[in-house]
Amino acid sequence: MIPKISDFGMARIFGTDQTQASTKRVVGTYGYMSPEYVVYGQFSEKSDVFSFGVLLLEILTGERNSDFFMTEICMSLLGWAWKMWKEGRMLELIDPSIRATCDSNKATRSVPVALLCVQEIPTDRPTMSDIVVMLSNETTPIPEPKEPAFR
Numbered sequence: 001m002i003p004k005i006s007d008f009g010m011a012r013i014f015g016t017d018q019t020q021a022s023t024k025r026v027v028g029t030y031g032y033m034s035p036e037y038v039v040y041g042q043f044s045e046k047s048d049v050f051s052f053g054v055l056l057l058e059i060l061t062g063e064r065n066s067d068f069f070m071t072e073i074c075m076s077l078l079g080w081a082w083k084m085w086k087e088g089r090m091l092e093l094i095d096p097s098i099r100a101t102c103d104s105n106k107a108t109r110s111v112p113v114a115l116l117c118v119q120e121i122p123t124d125r126p127t128m129s130d131i132v133v134m135l136s137n138e139t140t141p142i143p144e145p146k147e148p149a150f151r
Helices: 035-040 045-061 077-086 104-117 128-136
Strands: 020-022 042-044
Touching: 035 042, 035 045, 042 045, 045 077, 045 104, 045 128, 077 104, 104 128
Parallel strands: none
Antiparallel strands: 020 042
16 A cells, blocks of 8 residues: 555645635545535644544555445444454554564554544644654553544
8 A cells, every 4th residue: 555645735725824724615535534624614734634644544554544444334444443442452453464563562552643633523633743742752641532533
């Protein structure tokens, strides 16, 4: 899997003193767009946090969010990650092709961080600087995530 990062130029819509904006023309790839952007056309830095969380889950699991759907239980990648985290089965989430060679503590620590990023309410999502601290410092406490959007 080769993750791709795109720029849809939405930052140009922000004024110099704005932290969020709205648009009537929603562009992007479904599965990576935040709920508030998909439904209301509202976007902010927290929309990017949501997309980062999806990308982090894809890297950890080796699955693409847009292709993933567990038909027998009607669940998205975000829902599956949530279920596995709630059941304490985070290591099973990790892509089998890297599971044996990766640092399992760092990989499983990344799961709740990714789940925090995909929270339904933007204010429940961490800032990017908080994400960096949580991922780079093993002693930093990670808040407990709530059930994610788009389960």
